[in-house]
Amino acid sequence: MEVTVWQASTNILLAAGAYVVFKKLTHRVKEGTFEDVDGPPRDSWVTGSFHRVFKDGFDYVMHNVQKYGGVLKFAMPFFHEALLISDPLAIQHILIKEQESFEVTEIFRSGSYLAFGPGLFATTGPQHRKQRKLLNPAFATAHMQEMLPATQPIASKLCSSITSQVTSAGGQAEVDVLSWMSRTSIEYIGQGGMGYSFDSLDAPSNNPQTSTYIQALNKMVPLNMRIRWLALIVPYVLRMCSAPVRTFLVDWLPISALKEMRECVYVMWDTSTRILADRKKDLEREVEAEGFEKDEKDGWAKAIRGKDIMSLLLKANAGVGAADKLADEEVISQIAMLLFAGFESTSGVISRLLHIFSLDDRVQCRLRSEIRRAKQDHAGVSTGWEEVELPFDVLFSLPYLDAIYRESLRLYPAVAALSRVAQNDTVLPLSEPIRGKSGAQTKSIAIRKGTIISISLLGSNYNKAVWGDDAFEFKPERWLGEGVRGVKAGTGTAPNQPGKVVDEFAEAYRGNQNQSTTTSSSGSVKYPGIYSSIMSFGGGPRACIGFRFAEMEVKQVLVTLLSTLHFSLSPEKEVRWMSNNFQTPVVKPPGGDGKTRQVPLMVRRVVEGDFLDDARRPVVPLRPLIHHWLMYDNFQGEQIVMNMRLNDERDEVIFIATHYTKDAYTKRWKLKSSYKKPSPKSPKSMNLVRWLRGHGYALESPGTRFYMLPPCAQLRGEPPIPDGPGVDEEEDLEGPEAEEVARIAEEHERQAQAQADDDDDDE
Ligand code: HEM
Numbered sequence: 235m236e237v238t239v240w241q242a243s244t245n246i247l248l249a250a251g252a253y254v255v256f257k258k259l260t261h262r263v264k265e266g267t268f269e270d271v272d273g274p275p276r277d278s279w280v281t282g283s284f285h286r287v288f289k290d291g292f293d294y295v296m297h298n299v300q301k302y303g304g305v306l307k308f309a310m311p312f313f314h315e316a317l318l319i320s321d322p323l324a325i326q327h328i329l330i331k332e333q334e335s336f337e338v339t340e341i342f343r344s345g346s347y348l349a350f351g352p353g354l355f356a357t358t359g360p361q362h363r364k365q366r367k368l369l370n371p372a373f374a375t376a377h378m379q380e381m382l383p384a385t386q387p388i389a390s391k392l393c394s395s396i397t398s399q400v401t402s403a404g405g406q407a408e409v410d411v412l413s414w415m416s417r418t419s420i421e422y423i424g425q426g427g428m429g430y431s432f433d434s435l436d437a438p439s440n441n442p443q444t445s446t447y448i449q450a451l452n453k454m455v456p457l458n459m460r461i462r463w464l465a466l467i468v469p470y471v472l473r474m475c476s477a478p479v480r481t482f483l484v485d486w487l488p489i490s491a492l493k494e495m496r497e498c499v500y501v502m503w504d505t506s507t508r509i510l511a512d513r514k515k516d517l518e519r520e521v522e523a524e525g526f527e528k529d530e531k532d533g534w535a536k537a538i539r540g541k542d543i544m545s546l547l548l549k550a551n552a553g554v555g556a557a558d559k560l561a562d563e564e565v566i567s568q569i570a571m572l573l574f575a576g577f578e579s580t581s582g583v584i585s586r587l588l589h590i591f592s593l594d595d596r597v598q599c600r601l602r603s604e605i606r607r608a609k610q611d612h613a614g615v616s617t618g619w620e621e622v623e624l625p626f627d628v629l630f631s632l633p634y635l636d637a638i639y640r641e642s643l644r645l646y647p648a649v650a651a652l653s654r655v656a657q658n659d660t661v662l663p664l665s666e667p668i669r670g671k672s673g674a675q676t677k678s679i680a681i682r683k684g685t686i687i688s689i690s691l692l693g694s695n696y697n698k699a700v701w702g703d704d705a706f707e708f709k710p711e712r713w714l715g716e717g718v719r720g721v722k723a724g725t726g727t728a729p730n731q732p733g734k735v736v737d738e739f740a741e742a743y744r745g746n747q748n749q750s751t752t753t754s755s756s757g758s759v760k761y762p763g764i765y766s767s768i769m770s771f772g773g774g775p776r777a778c779i780g781f782r783f784a785e786m787e788v789k790q791v792l793v794t795l796l797s798t799l800h801f802s803l804s805p806e807k808e809v810r811w812m813s814n815n816f817q818t819p820v821v822k823p824p825g826g827d828g829k830t831r832q833v834p835l836m837v838r839r840v841v842e843g844d845f846l847d848d849a850r851r852p853v854v855p856l857r858p859l860i861h862h863w864l865m866y867d868n869f870q871g872e873q874i875v876m877n878m879r880l881n882d883e884r885d886e887v888i889f890i891a892t893h894y895t896k897d898a899y900t901k902r903w904k905l906k907s908s909y910k911k912p913s914p915k916s917p918k919s920m921n922l923v924r925w926l927r928g929h930g931y932a933l934e935s936p937g938t939r940f941y942m943l944p945p946c947a948q949l950r951g952e953p954p955i956p957d958g959p960g961v962d963e964e965e966d967l968e969g970p971e972a973e974e975v976a977r978i979a980e981e982h983e984r985q986a987q988a989q990a991d992d993d994d995d996d997e
Pocket residue numbers: 354355366423427571572575576577579580583647648649652769770771772773775776777778779780781783784
C-alpha cells in the first residue's frame with residue numbers, strides 16, 4: 235500500500251500528540267519541588283498574573299497567601315513563573331543565611347541602572363559592598379543625632395507654611411498633605427543628605443529648577459507603573475544595545491511614557507551632577523580656608539566639616555585608597571538614588587499617618603497629648619511649649635509615637651515586594667508546611683538556579699502566625715505590650731547610644747544572623763527585618779540604608795505638625811490607598827479622578843479640645859465601618875462631620891464627631907450618591923436615622939449602639955463607651971446629655987417623616 239507524505243506526517247503528529255497526552259496523564263509532580271508549588275491560575279499567557287499582583291494587588295495577594303500559604307507560585311508574563319514568599323524561615327534563608335545564593339534580579343538592576351546609574355540599587359557583589367561600606371557610617375544613629383537640630387527648621391517651615399494656608403482660608407483649609415510631604419522629604423534629604431537646599435517649601439516653589447525636579451520625581455512611580463510590562467526585556471536591551479541605540483529606540487518607539495521617563499532621568503542626573511559640583515566647590519573653599527593643599531593626602535578629608543551625608547561620603551572617599559574610591563559617576567548615581575529613595579518613601583509614610591489620625595481622632599489626640607507632655611517636661615514650661623524642640627533621645631523614646639510609627643510601617647509597607655533570583659540550586663526551608671500540587675504536605679522546596687523570587691512584604695507583615703490573629707488591625711498597642719520592645723539587640727529596637735559611632739547595619743545584620751533560632755512570642759519563627767522584625771525596610775546586606783533617617787524625619791515632622799495643627803477627613807474626598815507595589819493614594823470618584831496621587835485632608839489650628847489628658851488611657855480598637863463621612867446638622871446652626879466606626883470588641887456602631895463647622899462646609903455641600911438627596915427646603919439637614927435604617931443599622935436593634943461622641947474636649951472625661959455589652963443607651967447616658975440625644979433623635983424622626991411626606995408630594 236502506498237503511503238503518501240501527507241499520511242506519514244499526519245501519523246507522526248498524531249503519535250507525538252498521543253505521547254504528550256500520555257506523558258501529561260502519567261506525569262507525577264515530584265513533592266517539595268518548584269513544580270509542586272501551587273498557586274492561582276494565570277489570567278493569560280501574555281500577562282500571567284503579574285498585573286494582578288502589582289496593580290492594586292492587596293486583596294489578590296492576601297487572598298492567595300491565605301489560600302496557598304507562605305510560598306505560592308504566580309505566573310509572570312510569557313510563560314515565566316515566580317515564587318511569592320512570605321514564610322519567615324524561607325525569607326531568613328534568602329536574605330541572611332544563604333544570602334550569597336540570592337541576588338536582586340537583573341530586571342531590577344537594569345531598570346535601576348537606566349534610571350539612576352551605577353549606585354547601590356544597580357550593583358551587586360564586591361562593588362555593592364564597597365559602596366555600602368562608604369555610605370553606612372553616614373547613616374548611623376550617631377550622625378542622625380547630630381543632624382537632628384539642623385533639620386528642625388525644615389519641619390518648622392512646613393508647619394508655618396501650612397498654618398498660613400489655613401489662616402488665609404479663614405481657619406480651616408483643605409490641604410493636599412502628600413504634596414507638602416513630598417516637598418518636605420526632598421528638603422530633608424537635600425539638606426540632611428546633600429547639604430543642598432531645594433527651597434521646596436516656598437509654596438509653590440519659586441525656584442523653577444526645583445519645581446522641575448520635584449515634578450520629575452513625582453512622575454517616576456506612575457511612569458514606572460505604565461511601562462512595567464517592558465521590564466522583562468530591559469536586561470536584554472541593556473546588554474545588547476549601546477547608549478546611542480537605546481536613545482534611538484526611545485525616540486522611535488511610539489511609547490510616550492518611555493520618552494517622559496527619559497526626560498525625568500535627565501532632570502535627575504543633571505540635578506545630581508550640579509549638586510556634586512556645588513558641594514565640591516564648597517569643599518574647595520573650605521580646604522583653601524583651612525590652608526590644606528588640595529592634593530595633599532587626606533587634605534580634603536581633614537577639611538570637610540559638614541555633617542550631611544554627602545560631606546561624610548566625600549570625606550570617606552577622600553580617605554580611602556584608589557581601589558576603594560568611588561568614581562564621580564558612582565557618587566552622582568548615589569545622589570540621584572538617595573534623593574529618589576528618600577523622597578518617595580517618607581512622604582508616603584507621613585501622609586499615611588496623617589490620614590490615620592484623621593480617621594481616628596483619638597489616636598491623634600492621644601499622640602498630641604504625649605507630645606505636649608514631653609515638650610513641657612523637657613523645657614519645664616506649661617505655656618509656649620509648641621515651639622520647643624525635642625532632642626534626639628526624647629524624640630526617639632516617645633512610646634506612643636514609636637508604636638504608631640511601627641504599626642503604620644507594618645501595615646503599610648512603602649513597597650509590597652522585593653525581588654531576588656537564585657544563583658544556584660538550593661533548598662528553601664519552611665516554618666509552616668504547604669500543600670503541594672501533588673497533594674502532599676511539604677516543609678521544604680528544592681529550587682533551581684535562576685528561580686525568580688518575590689519576597690512579599692505584605693504577606694510577611696500580615697502573617698497571623700507571627701503577628702497574631704489581629705494582624706490585619708491597626709493596633710499600636712501591640713508595640714506597647716511587654717516582650718516586644720527591645721527584645722532583640724541590633725534590629726532597630728535596641729536603645730540608641732549617644733555618641734557611639736557604629737556600623738549599625740553590620741550590627742543589625744549580625745543580630746539577624748544570630749536570629750535563626752529566635753522565635754516570636756507566639757512560638758513561630760521571626761522575620762529578619764532590620765527594623766523590629768517588620769519587613770518594610772527589608773533585611774540582610776541590602777536592607778534599607780536610610781531606615782534611621784526615615785524614622786528621624788517622620789517623627790520630627792509629626793511632632794512639629796501635631797503641636798500646632800489638627801487633621802481630619804475631607805468631607806468631599808475619600809482617599810483610597812492602592813497597593814501598586816508602591817503605595818498609591820488617590821481620591822475615589824466622584825470626589826477625585828481615582829488616578830492622581832493625593833491625600834487631601836482638612837486642617838485647622840489645634841484647640842484645647844484636641845488633647846486627651848490621660849494619654850495612657852487604652853484606645854479602643856475601632857475599625858472604619860464605612861469609609862464615608864457623615865455630615866449632620868445638630869439644629870444649633872452647626873454641622874458635625876461624623877466618622878463611623880465599628881467597635882468589634884463590643885459590636886457597636888460608633889459615630890465620632892470630628893469637628894464642628896459653622897458654615898465652612900455649607901458652601902460645598904455635596905452629597906454622596908449613597909445618601910438621600912436632602913430636600914431643597916432644608917438643604918443642610920441630613921436624615922441620619924433614615925440613612926442608617928436604609929443601610930441596615932436599626933438603632934433600636936440589639937447589639938447596635940448609637941453614640942454621638944463630642945470632640946476630644948469632652949472625651950477627656952469619662953470614656954463615653956459603656957462597659958460591657960448589653961448596657962442600654964438610656965442607662966448609659968444620663969441627665970441633660972440623654973435628654974439632648976433623645977431630642978435630636980426625635981427631631982430626626984420628625985424630619986424623616988416630613989421629608990418622606992415631601993418626597994411623596996414630589997412624586
Ligand atoms: C519609611 C521609609 C523607607 C522605607 C519603607 C524604605 C524601604 C526600603 C526597602 C524595602 C529597601 C530594599 C531592601 C532590599 O532590597 O532588601 C530599601 C533600600 C534602600 N533604601 Fe530605603 N526605605 C525608606 C526610606 C529611605 C530613605 C529616607 C533613604 C535615604 C535617605 C533610603 C535609601 C535606601 C537605599 C539607598 C536603599 C538601597 C540599599 C542597598 O541596595 O544596599 N530609604 N529601602
